[in-house]
Amino acid sequence: MSTGTPHTPETAAIAAGPPLAEEPGLGTLTLPGFLREVTGAYAARTALISPEEGSSWSYTDLWERSHEVARALRACGVGKDSRVGVLMTNRAEWLAAVFGTALAGGVAVALSTFSTQPELDHLLRISGVSVLLFERRVARTDFGEVLTGLEPQLGTAAPGTVASTSYPFLRHLAVVGDPLPGTAIESWPDFLARGKETDPALITAAAETVQPSDTAVLFFSSGSTSKPKGIRSAHRGVTIQMWRFARMFGFGPDDEVRCWTANGFFWSGNFGQALGATLAAGGTLVLQSLFDAEAALELMQSERVTFPVSWPHQQAQLQGAPNWESVDLSSLRFVDRDLPLATHPTIETDWTEPGHAYGNTETFTITTCFPACTPEETIAGSSGVPLPGNTIKIADPLTGATLNRGDHGEIYVKGPTLMLGYLGTPLDETLDDDGYFHTGDGGYLDEAGRLYWKGRLTDIIKTGGANVSPLEVDEVLAGYPGVKIGRTVGVAHETLGEMVVACVVPHTGQVLDAAAIRDHLRAQLASYKVPREILFFTEDDLALTGSSKIKSADLRTLAARRLAAE
Missing domain, CATH: 3.40.50.980 (Rossmann fold)
Structure with missing residues (x-):
């Protein structure tokens, strides 16, 4: 929240990266x-291998x-x-x-x-x-x-x-x-x-x-x-990020990057990070169409993968795979030392990824970041500094007034990778008069211009690297017979970031089955949107949230307490 202290140009919560023209490593921008x-540049090199399809x-x-x-x-x-x-x-x-x-x-x-x-x-x-x-x-x-x-x-x-x-x-x-x-x-x-x-x-x-x-x-x-x-x-915007990711990872033509990924390229992050960085450096994509932990480990071994791209919950599954102890993963070079994968007995690494970053699909991924192997004292627990061409501003989420460095508010962004717009929405209804996109995320800028992301100001659930709209789940939940009130929230989870949880109040006299509700949701929603837990409450339970208009933050706390008790 704002301190209420008027800001000066020196104290305003605005940070800009260097001019885009000064960014090294950019190639053609189409x-x-x-x-x-x-x-x-890399004509005879192997661009991709898809063992499942027999493609090379x-x-x-x-x-x-x-x-x-x-x-x-x-x-x-x-x-x-x-x-x-x-x-x-x-x-x-x-x-x-x-x-x-x-x-x-x-x-x-x-x-x-x-x-x-x-x-x-x-x-x-x-x-x-x-x-x-x-x-x-x-x-x-x-x-x-x-x-x-x-x-x-x-x-x-x-x-x-x-x-x-x-x-x-x-x-x-x-x-x-x-x-x-x-x-x-x-x-x-x-x-x-x-x-x-x-x-x-x-x-x-x-x-x-x-x-x-x-x-x-x-x-x-x-x-x-x-x-x-x-x-x-x-x-x-797309190609800047493709060239940029190679630079942020520190990849060059002599690094022989061999990237395994099973995350869909229809996610902008995987497109830029895995596909973009690898091809920009003349590397090889080792493709797995659907994630399977045991098969992924075998691929990493057989294809001598150097750069694995996965989400936290997938790393946990890799650790739990039956062949975890038996595979040779010594080829993996670009593995962050703090990730579960780095604990494998055949891996020796002191490398750190440029994972201290912030971005959105609307900016085709990262707007702030530190390069790979940046010292921890420089990162200082932040989400990075603005990349070339980008400007970050922290504003009061209600008034839009620019805050001071250190004040918590909404993150505004603008820059060369910002979207052209949403389908069906005029750009002037998406960006403010100064050209900023209001992200709906909360955070602050410190005196060094580092961004600290502190969570969503909106109710979007970020689970396993994907965004889930609770409203979308709630609409389907409302169509299930016997559901009087259905509200979906995200609850903190060790590997997913947040777990999708549905809180349901049945109609009087109705006895509902959690598995049947999940089957109903699964038929209409992508698997990652289906709640992992269905919790049943009474209306009196939900009165604990303070009003008939259920507050997501209070309901999230209530759900977390129920899960902890169970």
């Missing part, structure tokens, strides 16, 4: 230019496969700013689809493979994709069945003849994996064959028209509303 630059591509292969997708998209009518949905796990085709879209001049729409049918319906409606490239089966989900269930015409129309009133811009669909004969959905080989007559010179010409200020990608994030919000990011 996705086509980034791809051209890294593939030209050199940088030259990545360039050629991306061009192949671009020619097929061009044959489907994709042009400047056309939106192409990519619904796949981490596999070679994901990279070819996203870079291919950029080469064709389009906008890649990154869709989560955790999406349920209702969630995917929402994403397709608001994104307006004209082409959808998707993976047939992901875990227990058959996206072919999901899509034909959403639009029955897909099961009867011929390829390229889709005319859906639900998705009026959608014209072409192509599937990686088992084909769906007799439907409007093309097999991946048939889709690529469309581009055989496309002159490669057209793709070269289209790629050269792409400007750093053009929209490059559309990612989704749960914000303060119940539905995921579409976030448009420019080529400049």
Whole structure:
């Protein structure tokens, strides 16, 4: 909270990084230019390995496969700013689809493979994709069945003849994996064959028209509303972060970076940190489509991984895997000494990652950070200092007045990686008159300009690296028979950061089953949004929160106490 002391220019809680022009290590600031630059520099090196799919591509292969997708998209009518949905796990085709879209001049729409049918319906409606490239089966989900269930015409129309009133811009669909004969959905080989007559010179010409200020990608994030919000990011913002992550990790062409990751590239953090840093340094991506701890350890061993990218709860699962003691992980060099993975008997490391950082999907990840191996006394428990081009301000969350250094308030950010805007929301309703984005996060700046993130001012739950809107869960919870009141909160968790917990008051006389409620939620929500715990209360219990309008902070405390008692 503010001290109430008027600030001066010297004491104001505003900190700016160096000018962007002074940032070292930046290359071309468009996705086509980034791809051209890294593939030209590292042509014969291995860009990616996907053992599950039997794929191993050199940088030259990545360039050629991306061009192949671009020619097929061009044959489907994709042009400047056309939106192409990519619904796949981490596999070679994901990279070819996203870079291919950029080469064709389009906008890649990154869709989560955790999406349920209702969630995917929402994403397709608001994104307006004209082409959808998707993976047939992901875990227990058959996206072919999901899509034909959403639009029955897909099961009867011929390829390229889709005319859906639900998705009026959608014209072409192509599937990686088992084909769906007799439907409007093309097999991946048939889709690529469309581009055989496309002159490669057209793709070269289209790629050269792409400007750093053009929209490059559309990612989704749960914000303060119940539905995921579409976030448009420019080529400049995306590629700055790709080049930047390599610099922050200290990676260079001679480091032989071999990055394992199982986290979806449809998360902006994994796109920038794993994919961006690795390719910018001429390294190799070792892809795992879905996280499995035992298989991940085997991959790290067999592929001589040097740089593992995982979330805290995955690290805990790696430690608990049956082959934890038997695998040789001595190749791992870029492992933070304080992470669980560093305790493995074959690993010796004194390296520290640039994990002391703050960012949002709206800024395509980090806005403040310290580089790898920064001394602890310099970090001082903070979330870093503003990166080049960025400005951080701490303001009173009610009045918007700038606070003093050391005062706690809302974190405002602006800079070159800030989004172009939310889908359907005018930019002047998103940014203030000074161009700042109000993050909804609380924190403060110290005298050295270091940012200290102190948690969410809004109720968003951050679990395992993902954001969950409690309103979205509450809407589905309200549809379950017998639920009188349903409120979702985040409770502190050792490895997840926060655990999703639902607090339920049944109607009088109703006896509800927690497992049945979770099954109901699981059918309509991505798995990470489904509460790990369902707690039952009476209305008298909730009166402890102080008013009929339940305060999330008080309910979170009540839930934490119940869980501790149990």
